[in-house]
Amino acid sequence: MGLIFIAEQERTQGFTHVLLITTGSVASVKAPLIVEELLKHDKVKVEVVATQPSLTFFNVDDVVKVGSRVWVDKDEWKSNYKIGDPILHIELRRWADIVLVAPCSANTLSKIAHGICDNLATSLLRALSPTIPTYIFPAMNTLMYEHPLTAEHLRVVQDVVRYTVVGPIGKNLACGDVGLGAMMEWRDIVQIVVDQFKLNSK
Known part of the structure; x- marks a missing residue:
């Protein structure tokens, strides 16, 4: 059946529980670095939820090697699921003290703004308590970012859903x-977590 995640068993008192969501942007290549840097701090646990497109850009083993796990869509609904079994997107949201969507692709941004929950990541976000600090780090082609719909999606994510949007920044993009x-x-991105929870290096 594979690994079962139960928040009550996975949370450790006194620890900061960071949930990193990666989506279909080339910036997902940074996921192992973010995880590794977070885990250099005392009393921190990190779990990663990856959309299928984001797995194009990083190796799951690289995240596992530095001390975390990567959860994907196929981990959620098992063929032998029965009523009363733990539901992964619910358990992960119960576990998290902070959620980072880094990177947040144009596609996932649109899904969040429209309330779509068609994968593990967006189901988790839809089920998330509004008291959990949630940060969105957009990453997309410049013209995608400048598209009029992006501004509307960002407005909804910030003003209606009340997530904190940080970035994007200007630079040479992967597309050229x-x-x-x-x-x-x-x-x-790591520093935001460090500052918010006053984390100390190991």
């Missing part, structure tokens, strides 16, 4: 374009 659309620097 130069402009606004790159994910915030990964070390700065």
Whole structure:
């Protein structure tokens, strides 16, 4: 059946529980670095939820090697599921003290804004308590970012859903374009968590 995740068993008192969601942007390549840097701090646990497109850009084994796990869609509904069994997206949201969607692709941004929950990541976000700090780090091509629908999606995510949007920044993009659309620097993403929870290095 595979590994079962139960929040009550996975949470450790006194620890900060960081949930990193990766989506279909090339910036997902930074996921192992973000996890590794977070785990250099005392009393931190990290779990990663990856959309299928994001797995194009990083190796799951690289995240496992530094001390975390990667959860994907196929981990959620098992063929032998029965009523009363733990539901992964619910258990993960119960576990999290903070959620980072880094990177947040144009597609996932649109899904969040429209309340779509068609994968593990978006189901988790839809089920998330509004009291959990949730940060969105957009990452997409400049013209995708400048598309009028993006501004509307960002408005809904910030003003209605009340997530914190950070970035994007301007730089040379993976597609070869130069402009606004790159994910915030990964070390700065880690620093947000460090500052919010006053984490100390090991």
